[in-house]
Amino acid sequence: MRFGAVPLEEAAGCILAHSLVLPEGRLRKGLVLGAGEIEALGAAGVTEVTVAQLGPDDVAEDAAASRLAAALVPDERAAGLSRSAAFTGRVNLNATGPGLVTLDVDRIHALNRIDPTITLATLAPLVRVEPGMLVGTVKMIAYGVAEASLSQAEALAREALRILPVIRRTAGLLLTEVPGQDAKLSAKGRRAVEKRLAALGIALAEVATTAHETGAMAEALARMPGEVLLILTGSATSDLYDTAPEALRRAGGVVRRFGMPVDPGNLLFHGRLGARPVIGLPGCARSPALNGADWVLERLACGLEVGDQEIAAMGVGGLLKEIPIRPQPRERKG
Secondary structure, three states: OEEEEEEHHHOOOOEEOOOEEEOOEEEOOOOEOOHHHHHHHHHOOOOEEEEEEOOOOEEEHHHHHHHHHHHHOOOHHHHOEEEOOOEOOEEEEEEOOOEEEEEOHHHHHHHHHHOOOEEEEEOOOOOEEOOOOEEEEEEEOOOEEEHHHHHHHHHHHOOOEEEEEOOOOEEEEEEEEOOOOOHHHHHHHHHHHHHHHHHOOOEEEEEEEEEOOHHHHHHHHHHOOOOEEEEEOOOOOOOOOOHHHHHHHHOOOEEEEEOOOOEOOOOOEEEEEOOEEEEEEOHHHHOOOOOHHHHHHHHHHOOOOOOHHHHHHHHOOOEOOOOOOOOOOOOOOO
16 A cells, blocks of 8 residues: 555545545545545645555455454354444444453454554453443554455454353342341342343342341252342351351252452352352442452353352452442551
């Protein structure tokens, strides 16, 4: 591609590099100059214009963006992504349903190393998305890119980005209460949990409230419906053998882990009751703010395995924003 100023009489068929304001109106950059535009420029006294001229082996920006986006997302329904029409060398990729971003990091890195004029920006892996959310954007930096570079990028991009959909669509919630507990606490917890589930397209199948006692909790868990079971206790879980984990065991389930390197969210436990995942939510789940339970819930909802290795890896990036309701802030004032 050639770029620079040319005499006006040589500009027909070239791409206008910079927007120009004329008495009759504005000519926008990226416009392919035709006879009408050349005449208008001449009438305005313009004698030369800065343009881009594509070579025989160049692909125009919109066509190039469309091709790369189609390679990334050849089947929009299967990928859970929609492709926008190309504009100014850009194609946006938007989520069509709730889920988690999954991508081939190595191939996307390699794609972005081919040519600085060919770019793909995405959300980070395993970020939760909702319908309509922007997940990625293909952008051609120049008005044209080399066919050889674009073909190489297309080969690397094949199905490198998609949304992992939510496959568990119902949940049960067990709330516990302790003597003297504020009557509003359970309602607050329910609202926050219900909002989290709704963002994932998960329906709340049942809410049960019991005393914070192992036997009562076990009975409620054993009969509770839902593809995922959530426990939010009136008294925080402080040990692997505390009341809530013991209730899960007595109901016939197993506890896989207590504690996670994410703050807020340290006091989470999780396990299974039959084939269903169970999450013992930390107290911070009563707040709508992001916490470690969100990451575990989202991944389990999408059918991902969440074991010791996965939770241990959450520590990098796991220092989340402080929330004002925490009774013991991480840093002392003064």
